[in-house]
Amino acid sequence: MTPRPGFVLEVDGSTPPTLLWNGEGFVLERLPEGTRVIYPPEPLPPLADPVAAIRDALEHPVGGTPPLRALLRPGMRLTICFDDVSLPLPPMRAPDVRQMVIEQVLDLAAAAGVDDVVLIAALALHRRMTEAELRHALGDRIYEAFAPHGLLTQHDAEDPDNLIDLGRTAEGEEVEINRRAAESDLIVYVNICLVAMDGGHKSVATGLASYRSLRHHHNPTTMRHSRSFMDAPSSELHSSNWRMGRHIAASGVKVFQIETTLNTDTFPSQFAFLQRREWEWSLRDRAAYAASAAALDAVPKRIARQIFHAIEAPHQMTSVQAGEVEAVHELALEHIWRQQGVAVEGQTDILTMGLPYICPYNVHSVMNPILVACLGLGYFFNLYRGKPLVRQGGVVIMRHPTRAEFDPAYHPSYIDFYEQVLTETTDPIEMHKLYEESFATDPWYIHLYRTGHAYHGVHPFYMWYWCAHALEHLGRVIVVGGDTKAVRRMGFSPASTLADALELARDVVGPSPTITHLHVPPLLMADVR
C-alpha cells in the first residue's frame, strides 16, 4: 500500500476529538466545526538497503565531484564533521544515519591509507554532546577508535587557537570557522536533513562557525526577512549562509557534502496513535492512548519526562546524496518536500497547534518557556512555503504547560535571560541592541559552554530571534494551559481552555474567524497558495 499524502480535514459534527500535544503529555480537543486540520503525509517507504545506497552515493557524487575514493590519498588531512544532538528529533533508533555514513567514509579512508582523520561534532553554539549521545550517534566502534586518542572532538566556537578567519563575504560578513576543518585537505560533512532549513552551506558555515561569524545571520533583521526560513529562495538566513559557504569554497576549503533525508516514521509502536488520524484509530490505538494518558497522569513529572525522552524514533533513511554542496542540497530538498509537503488553500485567521515535549535544543532535558516560544513561533509557524499559514494580524494559539523550569546545566544563560531580559523587553530588536553582547561575551557562560554542557550565553537570544518573523506578523499569541506568569512574561496571553483562547482571539480577528490546526509532529511543510 503506498503511503497517503498529507491531508486537510474540515471538522464537522462527525469528526472525533483531535489529539493535541501538550508538553510531556497530550489532550483530545473537540475543535470547532469548520476548522481545517492539516495532517502530515504518511511515512515514505525507506531505502531497502541503506548501506548500499550510501556506498553508491559516495561512488557517484553529484555536481561534478569525483568519487570520494578518488579524493582520498595517504598523508592527507581528513576531517569528518557531523550534525549534533539537535538532529533528528526524537533521536533515532540505532544505528543512527551518521554512524552508517561515517563507517562507509572511514572504510574508504582506511583503504586509501589516510591516517590523519579527525571527527568534529559541528555544534556551533549548541551544548557539547555527552558520551552517551556521541556513542549513540556514531556507534561504539567509531567512538572507541577515536575518542580515547583525542581524535573525536566537538567544535569549540570560543577557542581562539582553533578558529581561522577566512575574511569577509561581498556583503561584509565575517567568515570564521573551525581551524582544523578549514586547514584540512578535505572536509566530509555528514548531515541529516530533517527539515528544509537543515543542510547545504549552513552545515559548515553555521555548524563550524564562531559567534563573530554567526551574528551576521543569527539576528532579528535576518530572521524577519526569512519568510520562511524553511523556504530557501525566500530566506535571508539561507542567502547569508550561501554567501558564506561560497566564500569558504572560494577560500580553497574543500567540502564533500553527504546529505541524508528521513521518513516521518517518528514514534515507536506503543505511541503509534500519535501519527495516525484520529477517526482511523483502531481499538489498540484507543487503548494505547487511554493507557498512556492515565499513566502520564499518575506518574511524577520527572518520570513522565524520562518516559518521553527515552523515545527513540523508528525514522528510516529515504535518500542519501553526496558531492558538491549545492547540488546535493537541491536533491535532498526534493526528498524533503516529497515526504513533508502538504498543499493548503489560503491563509487562516487563527492557527492552533499543540507543542510536544521536545525541540532541537532540549534533547534529554526540560523544555523551558523560551524554547516553547521558539518551537511554536520559530519552528511550527515557519513550516510554510509561499504565505504563512496564518494571515497578517492573525492569532496563534499554542497548547503547552509552559512552566518556568530550566535546566541549570544545559540552559544557564536562559535562566538569566528569562529573569533579566524578558522582564525588561520582549522586542527582539531592542534586546539585540541592549543585551545580546553582554550575554555573548560573558566569561561565565563561555566557561560553562566550553567545559560543560551549556548552550552558549547568546543562545536564548537566537531562540527569541527565531520568533521575530511571527512576532511581527501576528496580532496575538495565546498559550492554552500554560503557567500564567511565564506566558505573560513572554508577552503572550494565557488562557485556561481552547474555548477561552478562541474567545480571546475573536477580539483580535473578528467574530467569525477561520481556524486551522497544524497536526504536528510528525512534521509537514505547508505549501500555502
Added chain:
Amino acid sequence: MGIAERLAGRRFFVTGGTGFLGTALIERILRTIPDAPVFVLVRPTRRAGAQARVEREILRNDCFARLRAELGDRFDEEVARRVTGVAGDVTIDGLGLDDAGEEALATADVVIHSAATVSFDAPLDQAVEINLLGPSRVARAVVRASAAHGSDPAHLIAVSTAYVAGAHQGETEERLLSEDRFNLAVDWAAEVASARRRRDEVEDASRQPSQLREFARRAHAEQGASGTHLLAARAERIREEWVRSQLVEAGSARAKALGWPDVYAFTKALGERALVAQHGPDGQAPVPLTIVRPSIIESALAEPRPGWIRGFRMAEPIILSFARGLLREFPGVPEGIIDVIPVDMVVATLIAVASQGPQDVPVVYHVASGVRNPLAYGELLRLIQEWFGRRPLYDDRGQPISLPQWTFPGRGRVQRQLRQATRLMSLAEQGLQMVPFRRKQAEWAAKLEDRHSMVERARGYAELYGAYTETEARYRIDRLLELYESLDPQDQRTFCFDPAVIDWSQYVSEVHLPSVVERGRVRTTPGRSVGPDRQSRLRSAVLSSERHLAVFDLEHTLVASNVVDSYAWLASRHLPANRRVALVADLLASAPRWLSLDRRDRGDFLRFFYRRYEGAPVDQIAEDAWDLFHQYLLARCFPAGIARVRHHRRLGHRTLLITGALDLVVAPLRPLFDDVVCARMSERDGTFTGHLTELSPTGEARALLLDRSARQHGLSLSESVAYADSVSDLAMLEAVGFPVAVNPDSRLAAIARRRGWLVEHWSRAAGGTDQLLPLAGLEHRSITTRNRSPR
C-alpha cells in the same frame, strides 16, 4: 504676680531630663519662664558626654518642635544660653559632680528630682540604688554644695508616685508616709543592705559550674557551632540575663510581701522615707522639700501639643497588644478607677510648686484624676474598643485584626491562660529547633518565636500592671486644688493642672490613641503594602555600588550539596553497580556519626571525613571533579545565587568564596571569584594521602580571615556583604556591614529576623535533573572530549 514673673531668671537644676516627664519639664521652662537657666544632670556614657546627651536625647526630641517653630533661628542661641548639661549620676553618693556641677547645684534656686527607674520590673538592686537612695543623695548633695558655697540650699522638689501608698483600699491623703497609718514602717537601710547582698549572692550563684554549664548549653542550642568566642559571648549574655531576672524576681517578691504592687512603688516609697528621715526630730529639713506624687502619667493633653509622648509607657503596649488581638483577656474590675494624668498637668504642677516656694515643713501633692474626674476601667476599654473598631490595625497580609471582647476575668485566670500559651509555644519552638529546617519552615519557626515573645510580653503586662487596674485606692488632691485656686486666672489657663478639665472620651479618642498608634509602628492601612518592602530595600543596599567585597559560603548557600555527596559521587564514578549499593549503604550508616561530629566541630569533621580520599588517584579525581560539577553540582545549584555572585562582579565588587570543599571540587567555580579559600590535600606518588595540607577556616576563624583579606585589599568590612546559611557562619556574618542569610536554618532564621538581616530564599532550578542519590553515571550526562578549562 504671675508664675512666669515670679520664676523669671531663677536657676533650675533638673535630674531625669532624658525621661518622659523631665523632657516635658525642660521644654516648658524654656518656653514659659523667661531667662531661667536650666542645669540638667546627665550621666555621661562612653559614647557621649553630658552636653552631647542633652542635645541628642532631649533637645532633638519632637517635644521641642513647637519651641523651634516659635523661636525660629534664635532657637539654638536661646538653648545654648539657657540649657547646660551637668555630668553626674544619682547612683553615686555626692552625685559625682565636678566643680562646675557643684557650683550649678549650689547656685540653683529650684532642684527638681525626677530621675527614676520607672520600670515596674527593674532588678531589685537597681531600683534601690536609683529610686530608694537617689532622692536623699540629691538632698545631701544640695546641702553640701550650698554649704561649700555659702549659699542658701535650693528648694528640692522630689517627684514620687501616688502608688507609694500601696495597694490598700480607700482614700489616701496628701501626707508623708510616716503619717499614714496603713504604710508599713520598713527599715529602709536594712533593705538597701539586703538588696546589695542579694546582688552579690546572685552574681556568685550565676558562676557556679552547674549554672555555667547550663548557660553554655543554652547558647549552643541557640547558635550551634558558631565558634568558641561567639558561644562564650552568648553564654555570658545569658548569664547576665539570668542574674537580672533573679534580681527582678527578688524585687517583685519583696515588694509584694510588704504590700506594694511592684518594685517601683516599693522603692519609691522607701525613697520618700529615706529622704524625710534626714530631717531633724523637729521636722526641720536640711533642705526645703516638696514631694509631688503623680499617678499614671500619659500623653500630653495640650502642651507642648496634644498627644505628645516620649517612649512607651505603661498603657501603650497593653493597648497595642489588645488591638493586635494578642491580649485576649486582661485582668481588672470594670468599675475600678484607672488613674491617668496627662504629662503636661504634672509639669504645670511642678512649676506652680516651684513658684510658690517651699513650705516650713515638707508637704506632699498628689497629681491624680481618680477623685476629681474618675475614669472607670470599663469605660476606658469601651473607648479603646470603639476606637479600634473604627480604625482597626492590619495584620501582615493587610487584613483588619478583629478585637477580642474582654470579659474582665480575675488576674489569676488571665495569667494562667497566658502561661499556658507560653508553655505551648516554647514546646513548639523547641520542636522546630531540633529539626534542621531550612527555608519557609525556618521562617515559620522565626515567626513563632516572634509571636512567642509577644505573648510573653503580654503575660508580663498582665502580671505587672494588673494591680493598677484592680487597685481601689483613691488619691485625694485637696492640696493640689488649693494651689490651683491660688493661681490667677491667666496662670490657671497657662499652667492648668485641674484634672476636671479633662474630657476623657475626647482625650482617649482624639489625643492619646492616635498618638499611641502613630508611634507604635503598626499597620493602619488595609491591603498589601505598596512600594519596596523592607527586604527589597535591604537587597538594594547589598547591591549598591558603595559595597566592595562580597563573600560567599558554598554549601547550601550556592549549591544544595555537601562534602559527603560530592565524595559519594566521585567515589561511585568508576564503581560497578553492586559496589555502588555497598558504598551508599556504608555512607548512610555513617551519617549519624558525622552529623554529630559536624555539629560539634566542623573542622574535625572535615579532617576526619577527608581521610576517605586516601589512596585516590589525583589525576582521575581532578578529571572527574569537572563532571561532578557539570553533571551534579550545577544541577543542584541555586541559579539566583550564581546570578548574585555575578551581579556583585558586574558592580565591580571583589568576590570571595570560603568553603570547606576540596580545591579540585571547586575548581570549576573559579571564574566566579577573585579569591577562593578552600581545603587542600597532600599527595604522594600521584595519590591523595587523605591528610589536609590546609583546611579552610571554620566558625569565627572565617571572620578573622575575612578581616585579613579585606585589609590586604584596602577594603572595609563595614562596606562588605557576606552570604551564609547556618549559625556556624555567624561570626562571618557579624563581621560585615551587610550580612545575608541564605535559606537559613531555624536558628539562623531566628537570629536574622531579630537583627533585621536580609534573608534570601534561593531554590534549585525547577528543570534540573533530579537525582535521588549522589551517584555518578546517569547515562545521558557523562561528558567526553573535554575542552580544557580556560583559565
